[in-house]
Each structure stands twice: as structure tokens, then as C-alpha cells.
Amino acid sequence: MKKHNFYAGPSIMPQYTKEKVIEAIRDFAGTGLSIMEVSHRSKEFVAVMESAVNHVKELLDVPDGYSVIFLGGGASLQFAMLPMNLMEKKSTYLNTGEWAGKAIKEAKLFGEVVEVASSKESNFNYIPKGYTVPSDADYFHITTNNTIYGTELKEDPDVSIPLVADMSSDIFSRPVDVSKYSLIYGGAQKNLAPAGVTFIIIKDSVLGRVTRPIPTMLNYKTHIDKESMFNTPPVMVVFAALKTLEWLKQKGGLSAMHKINKEKAALLYDEIERNKLFKATVPDHNDRSLMNACFVMSESYTELEKDFADFAKSKGMIGIAGHRSVGGFRASLYNALPIESVIALVDCMKEFENKY
Numbered sequence: 001m002k003k004h005n006f007y008a009g010p011s012i013m014p015q016y017t018k019e020k021v022i023e024a025i026r027d028f029a030g031t032g033l034s035i036m037e038v039s040h041r042s043k044e045f046v047a048v049m050e051s052a053v054n055h056v057k058e059l060l061d062v063p064d065g066y067s068v069i070f071l072g073g074g075a076s077l078q079f080a081m082l083p084m085n086l087m088e089k090k091s092t093y094l095n096t097g098e099w100a101g102k103a104i105k106e107a108k109l110f111g112e113v114v115e116v117a118s119s120k121e122s123n124f125n126y127i128p129k130g131y132t133v134p135s136d137a138d139y140f141h142i143t144t145n146n147t148i149y150g151t152e153l154k155e156d157p158d159v160s161i162p163l164v165a166d167m168s169s170d171i172f173s174r175p176v177d178v179s180k181y182s183l184i185y186g187g188a189q190k191n192l193a194p195a196g197v198t199f200i201i202i203k204d205s206v207l208g209r210v211t212r213p214i215p216t217m218l219n220y221k222t223h224i225d226k227e228s229m230f231n232t233p234p235v236m237v238v239f240a241a242l243k244t245l246e247w248l249k250q251k252g253g254l255s256a257m258h259k260i261n262k263e264k265a266a267l268l269y270d271e272i273e274r275n276k277l278f279k280a281t282v283p284d285h286n287d288r289s290l291m292n293a294c295f296v297m298s299e300s301y302t303e304l305e306k307d308f309a310d311f312a313k314s315k316g317m318i319g320i321a322g323h324r325s326v327g328g329f330r331a332s333l334y335n336a337l338p339i340e341s342v343i344a345l346v347d348c349m350k351e352f353e354n355k356y
């Protein structure tokens with residue numbers, strides 16, 4: 001039976017990426033060696049790293065004066081690395097969920113943290129609005145897509161201090177005005193590559209403003225100067241990232257991707273609205289994530305949750321269980337998920353409804 005992969009991360013990857021990785025595991029760039037066993041200093045791999053950086057710059061239209069680097073440690077390491085490198089005394093955060101909370105916790109190790117707004121009181125089911133950001137802080141941090149709660153901040157906010165974003169789960173899903181940001185980071189394992197690499201897009205001029213000593217490996221400058229080759233990068237994962245970036249270009253880039261992502265999300269959210277058995281967890285349509293659609297059984301049908309989970313599984317739906325802090329269901333609709341999978345899920349919801 002066909003499997004439909006709705007996992008939140010690691011998650012579905014383009015067929016193109018998987019095929020190219022398999023080829024490169026056998027014979028990488030005509031070297032007769034596997035991508036797993038070549039030096040990261042070989043000219044073939046250096047070309048992969050350069051091309052990956054250039055593809056990120058091209059797809060996101062990254063302006064001059066920014067660097068793109070690939071590091072280890074996941075988005076979670078960035079929660080600490082960011083304040084260590086950018087915050088002298090004070091930073092500001094928008095608290096939109098568990099990942100934002102983890103970022104706030106780490107920043108507190110380095111100075112004063114102001115939470116400008118939070119949606120915690122309603123289990124993060126909306127994006128706070130109408131807040132003011134103090135102008136005397138070193139940066140303002142947002143999480144553009146809240147993977148667990150299914151909310152997404154779809155417009156780049158205008159602020160007077162450097163803007164920083166965790167874009168782990170919506171990077172490359174839509175165009176972004178990078179010039180509004182001082183730093184963008186994220187783990188690769190949602191929309192880019194297998195787990196093992198973190199992308200960082202950083203405005204060079206925000207560096208060098210803090211007085212604390214920074215360990216070499218945790219200093220952005222180290223990795224910018226060494227073009228992500230200060231130490232051994234995860235060679236195979238960077239290769240996979242490059243293949244996904246090539247695939248994105250073939251698909252027409254981020255505007256084309258955004259259009260398809262909106263269609264996919266609309267299909268599913270429309271069915272959640274229409275179907276008497278289900279209810280979206282995020283009430284405001286504007287706040288609903290295009291990447292992670294969260295829904296629960298509606299009030300009179302809560303006892304059917306397990307039955308639907310089993311039914312969906314029998315129809316090949318994989319990874320639709322909601323995160324434990326929300327419950328219900330979460331369908332992740334990343335770039336690589338074909339619209340056919342969304343149609344299959346919608347059909348499955350309709351078929352289940354017909355039984356009641």
C-alpha cells in the first residue's frame with residue numbers, strides 16, 4: 001500500500017534527493033568512491049558546499065553582506081549560540097511555543113530576556129499581535145513556524161532592532177525578505193535534508209558587538225571565515241541539502257512552492273472545517289500554519305480519536321498523531337509532500353465521516 005508521510009521531522013524528502021543520494025553513496029561525482037568516504041577537503045566536496053551556499057542565496061535572494069553557513073548541533077544549539085554571539089545585555093523574544101520557550105531559556109544564561117508577548121495562556125493556539133518591542137535590546141527573536149502548535153507568522157515583522165528567526169520548519173516554503181533579518185537559522189530535517197545539519201543566514205555586520213569570550217566552535221565568525229569547513233561537516237547531509245535545493249529550483253523556486261503549499265493547506269483545512277467529526281486547533285485562519293495542520297475530534301466525537309487514528313493508519317497515513325502537548329492530529333505538509341497525499345488524507349477523513 002502507498003504510504004503517505006506526514007511526519008513532523010525528520011520528514012518526507014523529494015524523490016530526486018533520495019535518488020541522487022543513493023547514486024552518490026555508490027559513486028560520488030565520478031570519483032569511484034562513496035560520498036560517505038570522501039574527504040571534506042576534496043575538490044568534489046568543496047564544490048558541493050559552495051553550490052549549496054549559492055543555491056540558498058539564490059533561492060532566498062540573500063542580499064550582499066550576508067553569509068550562509070552550515071553547522072552541527074541542530075536548531076537547539078542555536079538557542080544558545082545566538083545569544084552568546086549577539087546579545088551583550090538584553091534581548092527580546094516572542095513566545096509562541098515550546099521551541100520559542102527553549103530559545104528563551106538559553107538566552108537567559110547570557111543576560112536579560114524580555115518576553116514581549118506570549119500565547120501560552122491558550123496553549124499557543126494563536127500568534128500574539130499588537131505588541132511593542134523595546135528599542136534598547138540587541139535583537140528580537142521570533143519562531144516563524146510553530147511546528148508543534150500549527151501556527152505560523154506569515155509576514156516578516158518590521159522592528160527597529162535586529163530581527164532573528166528560527167525558521168526550522170518553514171524555511172524554503174515561501175519567499176522571505178531576508179534583508180529584514182539579521183539572522184535566520186534552522187535544523188535541516190523538516191524541509192531541507194536528513195537530520196544532521198543546521199543552516200544559518202547571518203548579516204555580517206551584527207557580529208563582533210559582544211565583549212564576552214566565545215569558544216572557537218561556538219563563534220559564528222569561525223565558521224564564516226572557514227566557509228563551514230572549520231571542522232568536518234556532515235558531508236552526506238550537505239550533499240542531500242544541495243539536491244533538495246536543486247529540486248526547489250527545478251520546481252520554479254519559492255514563489256511556485258508557496259503557491260502549491262497554499263493549495264495543499266487549503267485542501268486540508270477546508271476539509272477540517274467541513275467535516276463534522278474534526279475541528280482545527282488554531283481558530284484564526286491567518287495564524288494557521290501551511291506546514292503543520294493541527295486538528296482534533298470535534299466535541300461530540302472525542303471518543304472516536306483512536307478509531308480514526310487506526311483507520312487512517314490502515315489507509316497508509318503515517319505520522320499524523322499530534323504532539324503530546326496538543327493531542328489529536330497533526331499533518332505536516334512540507335514541500336516534498338505531494339498534493340496526492342493531502343487528497344488521500346482528505347478522502348480518508350470523508351470516508352471515516354460516512355461511517356457516523
Ligand SMILES: *Cc1c(COP(=O)(O)O)cnc(C)c1O
Pocket residue numbers: 009073074075076077099143145146147166167168169186187188190
Ligand atoms: C524541530 C525544531 C527545532 C529543533 O531542531 P533540532 O535540530 O532538533 O535542534 C527548533 N525549532 C523549531 C521551530 C523546530 O521545528
